[in-house]
Amino acid sequence: xxxxxxxxxxxxxxxxxxxxxxxxxxxxxxxxxxxxxxxxxxxxxxxxxxxxxxxxxxxxxxxxxxxxxxxxxxxxxxxxxxxxxxxxxxxxxxxxxxxxxxxxxxxxxxxxxxx
Amino acid sequence: xxxxxxxxxxxxxxxxxxxxxxxxxxxxxxxxxxxxxxxxxxxxxxxxxxxxxxxxxxxxxxxxxxxxxxxxxxxxxxxxxxxxxxxxxxxxxxxxxxxxxxxxxxxx
Numbered sequence: 001x002x003x004x005x006x007x008x009x010x011x012x013x014x015x016x017x018x019x020x021x022x023x024x025x026x027x028x029x030x031x032x033x034x035x036x037x038x039x040x041x042x043x044x045x046x047x048x049x050x051x052x053x054x055x056x057x058x059x060x061x062x063x064x065x066x067x068x069x070x071x072x073x074x075x076x077x078x079x080x081x082x083x084x085x086x087x088x089x090x091x092x093x094x095x096x097x098x099x100x101x102x103x104x105x106x107x108x109x110x111x112x113x114x115x
Numbered sequence: 116x117x118x119x120x121x122x123x124x125x126x127x128x129x130x131x132x133x134x135x136x137x138x139x140x141x142x143x144x145x146x147x148x149x150x151x152x153x154x155x156x157x158x159x160x161x162x163x164x165x166x167x168x169x170x171x172x173x174x175x176x177x178x179x180x181x182x183x184x185x186x187x188x189x190x191x192x193x194x195x196x197x198x199x200x201x202x203x204x205x206x207x208x209x210x211x212x213x214x215x216x217x218x219x220x221x222x223x
Contacts, residue, residue: 033211042202043158043213092157104148104211106157 002027002095004107012113013083020079021110023093028073031096033104034066038089046091049076083114117141119214121203126220127193135188135217137203147179147186148204148211158202161188193221 003026013019023032032049047055047068055068070076080087093107118140127133139147146165150158164170164179164186176189188201200216 042215045210045212048210103160103163105160109157 001103002029002097002105004093004095004105006091006093006107006110008110009108010111010113012115014115015084017083018079018081019083019112020077021091021093023076023078023107025074025095027097029095029097030073032070032076033094033096034068034076034078035092035094035106036089037092037109043092046078049078080112083112085114088112088114117205117207117212119203119205119212121201121214121217123215124218124220126222127190129193129195129221129223131193132189132191133193133219135190135201135203135219137186137188137214139184139186139203139205139212139214141205141207141212143207144181145206145208147177148202148206149175149177149186149188150202150204150213152200152202152216154199161201190219195221195223197221 005024007022034046035043036046037043045058046061047057049055049068049070051070051073065081067079090109090111092109094104096104121137146163148163149161151161152158162177164177169178174191179186198221200218202216203214204211
């Protein structure tokens with residue numbers, strides 16, 4: 001298994017500002033993912049964070065809005081840019097230590113409220 | 116296209132058995148996950164089925180039929196703490212697609 005931490009655990013932000021969420025894993029992992037879970041809904045994949053190259057974004061998500069960094073195999077950041085109330089959600093970091101088809105482990109999540 | 120269907124809500128009695136069904140359509144299917152998520156918490160891994168058949172793990176069992184695109188999670192001897200959302204997720208290639216989740220209410 002993998003132990004994942006996220007910072008911040010929660011935040012309240014003003015419209016138009018940006019927030020960077022950090023994800024730290026206790027071991028080197030191949031695949032890291034960022035998900036969003038809006039209130040009462042399931043998880044939606046935002047992007048796959050690739051080490052040493054640009055992230056791979058899912059349909060409906062763009063780099064300008066959700067820039068992602070992955071400087072090494074244990075760390076990634078997701079920035080939510082120019083926030084609006086619609087961005088209020090839980091943002092979850094996930095890792096697949098053995099590759100994309102194996103068990104995924106989730107971080108505790110970052111609860112974001114945009115006013 | 117890719118699609119996962121599971122019931123929105125279920126209610127069961129403490130000590131009983133409940134089966135949560137999931138049907139999926141996904142390209143390049145590899146396997147089927149079940150996760151448990153308590154309110155306000157991150158999902159936790161329950162099971163991962165790659166081959167057809169039933170896999171038992173304590174009070175929880177998971178079944179997969181690849182030809183039918185069907186899976187179920189079976190919970191036995193229900194406890195109040197089993198009240199949670201149960202997420203079905205299909206993996207294909209390097210992506211995992213999650214269903215909307217089934218909210219299970221366990222009553223005394």
